[in-house]
Amino acid sequence: MNDASARYQTGLDYLAMIEGQRPPSLEANLKDIAPDLARLAIEFAYGEVYPRRHLDLRQRQLATAGALAALGHARPQLKFHLGGALNVGCTPEELVELAIHMTVYAGFPAAINTAMVLKELFEERGIALVCDAGMTPRNPDQTRYEQGWEGLKDIDGNAGERVISALQDISPDLGRYIIEFAFGDVYSRSSMDLPSRELVTVAALTALGTAFAQLKVHMHGFLNVGGTKDQLIEIITHTAVYAGFPAAINGALAAKEVMAEREQHHAVP
Amino acid sequence: MNDASARYQTGLDYLAMIEGQRPPSLEANLKDIAPDLARLAIEFAYGEVYPRRHLDLRQRQLATAGALAALGHARPQLKFHLGGALNVGCTPEELVELAIHMTVYAGFPAAINTAMVLKELFEERGIALVCDAGMTPRNPDQTRYEQGWEGLKDIDGNAGERVISALQDISPDLGRYIIEFAFGDVYSRSSMDLPSRELVTVAALTALGTAFAQLKVHMHGFLNVGGTKDQLIEIITHTAVYAGFPAAINGALAAKEVMAEREQHHAVP
Amino acid sequence: MNDASARYQTGLDYLAMIEGQRPPSLEANLKDIAPDLARLAIEFAYGEVYPRRHLDLRQRQLATAGALAALGHARPQLKFHLGGALNVGCTPEELVELAIHMTVYAGFPAAINTAMVLKELFEERGIALVCDAGMTPRNPDQTRYEQGWEGLKDIDGNAGERVISALQDISPDLGRYIIEFAFGDVYSRSSMDLPSRELVTVAALTALGTAFAQLKVHMHGFLNVGGTKDQLIEIITHTAVYAGFPAAINGALAAKEVMAEREQHHAVP
Known part of the structure; x- marks a missing residue:
């Protein structure tokens, strides 16, 4: 889409769904310093990437939160997008579980810091959490x-x-x-379904960019628990917004190897 | 240079050019806790690396800011060095453009956080920004x-x-x-020239250390838009100060492959 | 160990040794938002990993601090574990030296930020630092x-x-x-012995996950200065808690190559 103005309008709509308000705070925050950065974020991230098919807004927010929780260097954006996750239908329990899931892929400090961001967010929104569901073992x-x-x-x-x-x-x-x-x-733990766990994992490992082999393992995992190839590619494309293009390119090349491995495996009689 | 005292004096001179004041705040900040760390920073970083040839102070500050913006974990130092960039001749517009450039290599959150640091810095210095130049497309x-x-x-x-x-x-x-x-x-966008863009990109990807193939692509890019081999090596050497030696070693090995590829290419009749 | 309750009790004991108080602040901090995360940290990190053999608590805290200082995204945990390091016998001078050591592997900003965390910590504890020991050159x-x-x-x-x-x-x-x-x-510098330096280096590079070749060099280094294979594996296992399993898996695979290289080397007549 080459019409920047149409992308901008679409972007405003999507950003309003994520943030739950309009006009977006991003424009106010950046207007005196880098208005073009706000414009590009709205045109590209919200106007071009978010409206794409294959992942709904709930899944996009889980991927965003997974990537930012793992990277650990963007607390304001992590809070914004965890809030956005609530706005598009993620449950508080699911987001707490996302924090717990992070222990495995980014360590306990990243998990604890994510939980503390959620604490601040839930307090602001008056969300009282009752979180015993996760403790139920599957068997x-x-x-x-x-x-x-x-x-x-x-x-x-x-x-x-x-x-x-x-x-x-x-x-x-x-x-x-x-x-x-x-x-x-x-x-x-039952508080997050397996496709969501592997979606979050693929987003986190794509963003980190430090564990190519494990990223491939969890791409297989995502496909094994019901994720589709289109969704997998879409997680990677989405992550470009939050971790940059080199991370996404390496994610795409990992996906390419994974798809080739699966094809080869199925070709074996 | 083995005379630590001479390196220290040279370092004080260079640090004064970057910080715009003397004595340096680094010594005051660290004097009660790690005075040797301040001394080593002055002797090595400012006394040995900064005075080297091939990159001027403006280019060194762009490389530093690119590396720290991408890493995202050193906000105080990012602010210090963006201020230093202004002190040695970078324009406010150029630094805003550096933030925007970061979207591509480290994602929108890193870019937005860099812009917010600039906002704080410009407010402190009373810099009123008029930033429409970047919107002019080249064609x-x-x-x-x-x-x-x-x-x-x-x-x-x-x-x-x-x-x-x-x-x-x-x-x-x-x-x-x-x-x-x-x-x-x-x-x-016209607000940053191409050699500066690729200088910032090489510094950022060397510091991140997660995208060897893309680092090589942009080393070729830096050389393609007029950068020299000496400058390329110098960006990497400079980045050792901000991201550590392992990152710089891997950057140097990438440069080695890039130079070999270019030699081979030119050798083909 | 499959008895979660026994692991939890052991974890409380170990966490009390690190934090120097009981009940742990972790449970208070997380009780309204993610009590299961606190429970898993106590059961797994403190109840299962910390009591393992081959590294004492002092060494574990050096490894933790090295990993968190290098990652740079977990300031609260870095402060907690530097405090824990003091509680289990690390000296203030040693921790300042750890900050200085970080210049080499994660750059000056990570080192300076670690020193600033120490400054806050030492002020809170009334520790007056006299740090000239490190300046004594070995020869x-x-x-x-x-x-x-x-x-x-x-x-x-x-x-x-x-x-x-x-x-x-x-x-x-x-x-x-x-x-x-x-x-x-x-x-x-004499303020940190060589095995501790290489322990910290291995933990930091395992956590960063961006320098496989240099990680291997320093695994050799750790073994060369008197570290054992069991300790090496234990540093990696310990780091899983602070940087996640993918980082630890890659660390273990690096160790596997290192051990094979050393065996081959010794097999040569």
Whole structure:
């Protein structure tokens, strides 16, 4: 779309859905210093990327929050977009779970800082949180290891099993923690569905740009739990807005390898 | 230079040019906690790296600001060095454009946070910004795509075209956004010249350390728009101060590959 | 260990040793927003990782502080764990030296920000710092270059020499600065012993995830100055808590290559 003015109008509409107000605070914040930056954000991010197909606004906000929580350097934007997530239908419980999910991919400090942003946000909005749902294990009869191992196999499939196996002769305990903590304790929680978990993971690892192999594992994971190729590409395209184009390009190249691996696998008789 | 005291005196002179005052605030800030850290910064960063040839102080401050804006974790230093950029001759418009340029390589949040730091800085210094210059497209007769594609070819050359082509069968829209947004909307703006854009890009990607292939593309870009090999090496050396030696070493190894590729290319009859 | 309640009790004990108080502030901070996140941190990080063998609490806090100082996005946690480091026996001088050490691996801004966190912490605790110990060079009769070169050879061995050699035809000055600044100025300081320096370096580079080759160099370095394989693996496992599992997995794979290189080297007659 080459009509900047039409993109700008569309962008205003989308930004209003995210922010829940109009005119957008972005223009007020930047008007004395970089009005063109506000214009480009509205034209490109909100006018061109957000209206695209394959991900709805709820999914886009989860991807945005996952990317910014993992990067950790953009607290004001993380708060803005967690608020936006509430505005487009994410539940408070789901966002708390997103913070907890971050422990696995960006560590406890990133998770705790995300939770503290949510605390501020929920207080401002008068949201009283009752969060016991997440503690319900998917299957109470299994041990933590059994539950984790089953989860890892179901979600990440062969790609995940290969990670554990590669760790076996150097750091078997790290492999065990991935099974017991990441999959047994975290993924087994019911407060976020698996496609959303893998969507958040793909966005976070694309944004971080430091774990190409694990990004591929979770792209497989996203597809294994019901995500589509179109959605996968869309998560990556969306992440360009929040982490820049080099991160997105590397994400796309990872997706290319993942799709080739899946095609090859299916071609085997 | 092994005479620490001479390096220290030289460092004080350079730091005074950057900060615009003497004695430096760095010594006051660190004197009760880590005076040796202040001394090493003055001896090494300001006494040994800043006086080097091939980049002037204006270019060094653009490289510093690009690196810190991309990393996003050092707001006080980003503000200090954007102020330093003004002190050594960068214009307010150029620094706003640096923030806008960051959208492409580190995402909109990093760009917006850099703009907010500039807002604080300009308010403190009473700088009233009139920033419409950047909106002038280099060639108003071209579509956004045409302008972007021409820019990408002129700047990044074959290396850039290969990126777009590699994305073709996995995410053609991401490739199109690189052309339309990154090159059509951003690079086409007249408020920052192309060598400065690529200098900032090389510094930012060297500091981030997450996009080796794209770093190489923009090293080619820097050389294609008139940068020299000596300047390229100097950007990397300078970045060691702000992102550490491992980042700089990887930058130097990328430059080595880039120079080899260019030599091979020219050797072909 | 599958008994979550036993892990939780152990975690409370370990967290009390780090924080120096009980009940932990973590539970109070998160109780209204993400109590499960606090529970998982206590069960997994403090109840499962901290009680492991091979690293004592002092070493764990150095690793934590190194990882968080390098990442730069978690100031509250960096302050908490620097305070924890004091509580388990690290000296103020050692922590200041950790900040100075960061110049080499994460740049001066990360180092300065760590020093400013220490300043706040020491003021709160009434710690008056006298920090001249670090200025004592290990051998005052050597030039900076000689001292640096000897340090680099002793610590990083062949792996370090290969880095300098790889830089020779692209950026010899960067190689010289590694010798003169990193090893001559910083590593030669007596306020932190070499195994601790390399422990901090391995934790920082594992957390950053952007410098695989340099991470391997410093894993060799850690083993060369007396660290054991078990300790090395433990640093990586510990870092999973602070930077996430993908960073730790890549650290473990780097360790695997390092161990294979050392075995091959020793197998040569």
